[in-house]
Amino acid sequence: MSDDTARQRRHFTRRLQxxxxxxxxLDWSSFDSQRRRHEVMAGIGIDNGHTVLDVGCGLGHLLNFFRRAGLTVGYTGIDLVPALVARCRTSYPGTPFLVHDLLAEPWPDSEAFDWVVAxxxxxxxxxxxxGDMKRMISAMVPLARRGVALCSLSARAPDPELWTLFHADPAEMAAHARTLANRVVLREDYLPDDFALYIHR
Structure with a gap:
């Protein structure tokens, strides 16, 4: 287990408690900011009947967003943190939630999804x-039949002197995504400190 994985397991187990x-x-600043990001993830084209792999599913709030929006999808959630996965299984019985580190353990080649989101x-x-973000993008793209949607804090966000968390360079990540797929859309239009990538297969 990497230091990052161990650190995140401790942190989010404590936060859940x-x-x-x-x-x-999950360190979202508010329900509204989380919902806005969920709207952006769904905006790649997720529709009724599609299958979705939610990488870093947290507490399953994206699934709850889909249901509240009237979207019926075949959802699978994976996360590094066993305590979060256990809570998801209680909150959403019958939905597959797994403890899985996509960087450390490849997903079975036989299973793919319409969409993979992070x-x-x-x-x-x-x-x-x-480097890990690029490796994660590279791990997600082959699992998606239609595409990948992800969002991250942005290195173009204001007040960098106040940052305590990783902010990715949107141009750098978009350039990496373009080595994996022909159509990549960079979105910086929804929150001032965030960006999203749509990677279409």
């Missing part, structure tokens, strides 16, 4: 955050 099932337990999972990476 302190705050319970709410966006702040919503805000990169902020707490410290050892090699930019």
């Amino acid at each position: 302190q705050l319970g099932d709410r966006p702040q337990a 919503c805000g999972i990169f902020a707490h990476w410290r050892d090699d955050p930019a």
Whole structure:
């Protein structure tokens, strides 16, 4: 287990114990900011009947967003943190939630999804955050039949002197994505400190 994985397991287990099932337990600033990012993830084209792999599913809030939006999808959630996965299994019985580190353990080649999403999972990476983000993008793309959507804190965000979390360079990540797919869309139009990538297969 990497230092980053161990650190995140400790951090988010503690946050869940302190705050319970709410966006702040996952270090989202508010319900509204989390919902806005979920809207952007769905905006890649996720529709009824599609299958979705949620990488870094946290507390399953993206699945809850889909349901509240009236979207019926074949959803699978994976996360590094066993405590979060256990809570998801309680909150959403019958939905597959797995403890899985996509960087450390490849996904079975026989299983693919229409869409693979990763919503805000990169902020707490410290050892090699930019390199690990590129490796994660490279791991996600082959699992998607239609495409990949991800969002991250942006290196173009204001007040860099106040940052304590990893902020990725949007241009650098978009350039990496273009080595993996022909159509890549960079979005910087929804929150001032964030960006999203749509990687279409």
